[in-house]
Every structure is written in C-alpha cells, then in structure tokens.
Amino acid sequence: MISVTQPTQQKELKEPEPEHCPGPESNDAGKADACAGCANKEICESLPKKGPDPDLPLINERLNDIEHKILVLSGKGGVGKSTFTSMLSWALASYEELEIGAMDLDICGPSLPKMLGCEKETVHASNSGWTPVYVADNLGMMSIQFMLPNADSAIIWRGAKKNGLIKQFLKDVDWGRLDYLVIDTPPGTSDEHLSVTTYMKEVGIDGALIVTTPQEVALLDVRKEIDFCKKAGIKILGLVENMSGFVCPNCGGESKIFKPTTGGGEKLAKDLGIRFLGSVPLDVRIRESCDQGESFLDLYPDSPACDAILEVVDGLLDEVDKNSQ
C-alpha cells in the first residue's frame, strides 16, 4: 500500500483537528473559519508562518500538461454526481483522439472505480510518480480506493490528512498529457473542495459542472454550492438536472419521480444566471451499467437518457471552449 505523507506538527495539539481545519502548518492556521472556537487556536497562531507552499510549483508543473480541468460538484449526496462523472468520462473517452483522466476526490466514499470497472486495481508507484489505472486506452483514473487494504475499509480522516492526500494526488500522479481531467468531489462544500481549489489556483480550473435533482430539497443545497463557487472564484460551466424522470425499461415511456415543485434545475439556473445544460432521465440500465463498471452510452445507445447525457456533454464542452478563447 502507498503511504500518504503526513504533515509534521511542531507542537502537540490539545485536540484533534476539527472538520474543515486548514492544517496546523498552513498559512491559514489559526485564522480560518474552522479555527474560531478550536481549542488549538492559540497553538496554531503561534506556529511560525511558512510563506508560499513549496509544493505548489510541483503541482503546477505536474498539471501543466492538462489542457482542461473540470470539477464535478453537487450540493447534496444521492443526486447521481459520481454516476454522471463516470458517464462524462466515458463520453469524453469516446473521442479516440482525446486523452482523458478521472480523479476521484471523494475520499470517504470513493465510488468512481466501481463505476469505471476498476475497483480491484491497485496503484503503482514509479520514479515518475503514481501511475493512473487505465480503464480504456485513453481513459485513466486515480482514486483512494486503490490504496485501501480492502474495498470495505472505512476512511476516517480529518482535514489535515485529507489535505495531505489531495496534495499528493495533484503532485504525484503521472497523468502525462491530457485533454481533460474530470475531478469528482464529495457532496457539499468540505475540506476536499477547499484543498483542490487552493492547490489548483495557479494552474487554473476551467470551471465546475453542478449536478442536482429536480426537487427543492436538492436545490436548496445547490444554491450553497453555487455560492461556494462564487466565493472561491470558480466559474460555473453549467448545471445538469439528473433523475428528471423515469424511463420505463418495458415501454420506454417517461414518468416524473422527483417533482420539480419550485421549477427544478432549469428555473434555478435561469434565476442565478448560469447555463442549464439539460435534464437526464433515470433509466434503470444506468445503475446496472455502473454496477458492472461499463459504459451505459456504449451498452444502450438507444436510451433517451443517452441522448440527454450527450447533449449535456456537448453543452459542457461548448462552455469550456468559450471559456478558453
């Protein structure tokens, strides 16, 4: 198993770091929102400040050969974010001339390896870094799942340790040249989001794709996610409404499961001035394909959900292009 570099601590902390801790050795130690009320505040404030992170140039160098970087975000869990990330990755990799990477930053609940059919793989380290696991000739992926002793091991980590792993992912994975790196993040706005946006600030992120479901309870959290993106200076490439209806596997007819009582994703996007990329209906075969680690787009090209997904991907690429001109 590959070990994760642990931040060294110069003084003993009174208590374990709380959630959202920026890291006792970071420049924000003692000053971040998470530090208010933390028992370690005084100790962290007294630690010598370090100046710019010496790993940033290494991260920039490593990610420099990646043309486009896209974050996939959702306000709430259970809206199909990782499912959509897997289908986005397969869709991009269907262009043979493109090189694609998929990075699973959901440290506590990595599901992308299962959906991309590589959950039993382990990661290999070489002189040039960690080698991604390749699920197709032009589609590589990296996830903490590859470093667990077994698939059912729980990850119970606080902020600083998560930060350390994310930094290592960004610094040490040898992606080579990529056209697109798709980064799957956990739901909400947590340590993983803060870390990845901080470490990638200089090298640049093209923007975020936001995934939601139509009902108000999901949209409530999406508004927070959008606010996070604005505060973190991340461009929102667009919003996709997942599970917008149910496609019957027998007759192919569509019915609404999650009612858009407040107008759904389309109205939210319009209200907030962001691009609505489309609605993807729920098709039971999406779940089956993800469980089998296969591409739904390849297996069921005649599903209405396929057309919807490809339309969303087209819109997303169009936004990325506009953004890079």
Ligand code: SF4
């Ligand atoms: S950096 Fe902030 S949140 Fe983390 S241990 Fe120190 S005071 Fe607490």
